[in-house]
Amino acid sequence: MIRTGVDFGGTKIEAATVAEDGSILSRVRRPNPGVYDGALATVAQVIAEAEAAAGFVAPRIGIGIPGSLSPVTGRVRNANSVWINDRPLGVDLERQLGRPVRLRNDANCFIQSEARDGAAAGSALAFGAILGTGCGGGLAIGGAEWQGPNGLAGEWGHTPLPWQTAAEAGAGDGGGLACWCGRRNCLETWISGSGFVADHQRSGGSGGTGADIVQSARAGDPIAGQTLDRYIDRLGRCLAVLCDSLDPDVIVLGGGMSNVDELYLALPSAVARHVFSDSFITPILPARHGDSSGVRGAAWLWPLE
Numbered sequence: 001m002i003r004t005g006v007d008f009g010g011t012k013i014e015a016a017t018v019a020e021d022g023s024i025l026s027r028v029r030r031p032n033p034g035v036y037d038g039a040l041a042t043v044a045q046v047i048a049e050a051e052a053a054a055g056f057v058a059p060r061i062g063i064g065i066p067g068s069l070s071p072v073t074g075r076v077r078n079a080n081s082v083w084i085n086d087r088p089l090g091v092d093l094e095r096q097l098g099r100p101v102r103l104r105n106d107a108n109c110f111i112q113s114e115a116r117d118g119a120a121a122g123s124a125l126a127f128g129a130i131l132g133t134g135c136g137g138g139l140a141i142g143g144a145e146w147q148g149p150n151g152l153a154g155e156w157g158h159t160p161l162p163w164q165t166a167a168e169a170g171a172g173d174g175g176g177l178a179c180w181c182g183r184r185n186c187l188e189t190w191i192s193g194s195g196f197v198a199d200h201q202r203s204g205g206s207g208g209t210g211a212d213i214v215q216s217a218r219a220g221d222p223i224a225g226q227t228l229d230r231y232i233d234r235l236g237r238c239l240a241v242l243c244d245s246l247d248p249d250v251i252v253l254g255g256g257m258s259n260v261d262e263l264y265l266a267l268p269s270a271v272a273r274h275v276f277s278d279s280f281i282t283p284i285l286p287a288r289h290g291d292s293s294g295v296r297g298a299a300w301l302w303p304l305e
């Protein structure tokens with residue numbers, strides 16, 4: 001059975017048709033216009049184009065979104081694309097598309113894909129961390145994404161950075177880095193890709209993308225090297241707390257920072273320094289399906305019938 005999934009990202013909206021073996025038959029990507037009605041129209045456009053290319057129209061659509069749905073109101077909450085918060089996105093998309101729609105947090109979709117046939121295949125409990133523009137997380141139990149009764153399972157991006165140094169606690173005006181959510185020192189402000197770049201700039205580093213900073217570190221730039229070392233230590237602390245709470249079989253990284261090879265060499269010892277255990281053996285792996293995992297996982301939100 002062919003399925004259709006959508007990755008509703010902060011900067012782009014992508015639709016893909018996915019075969020039962022997990023291969024992507026067609027995909028279409030457009031910029032996210034950043035306004036509500038325009039985004040609804042863009043979702044419809046990319047689905048229509050992807051399905052036309054595949055010669056198939058799915059009866060139902062799965063969509064991964066930033067944030068999550070409130071189990072009380074059914075509206076979007078906690079999205080860093082704040083213009084979709086408190087909106088009945090699912091209802092409006094069903095009206096736009098004329099088909100049933102199922103929405104999940106994008107990190108849930110990511111780990112659903114990786115647990116089904118990716119880096120976390122065969123695991124009983126897997127954690128997926130998205131380290132991109134924002135910082136998200138999702139859980140898969142027995143190969144299927146898990147929301148929890150409050151729809152919050154795995155959402156670690158707006159918990160505080162653990163074991164803060166004095167410099168971290170005092171960073172920014174008023175103590176701690178201000179987050180868009182209204183809290184301070186959220187993980188998103190430190191271990192997202194944007195947090196990595198911001199930390200480099202605060203420390204006197206030159207501008208550029210995260211990839212630029214990593215390349216500078218590899219070339220021997222001392223400021224860039226220190227930025228990367230701090231990032232690894234902070235991510236290690238964050239994953240240690242996660243392992244203390246859940247002890248997953250595997251941790252899978254996605255988003256732009258997951259492409260930094262140094263993480264996979266250095267993170268095990270960084271986690272081991274902080275985890276409440278005499279050993280740390282959990283594999284930390286890159287996503288097998290790369291940036292396709294989000295849209296693949298969204299396509300599999302509906303069960304076979």
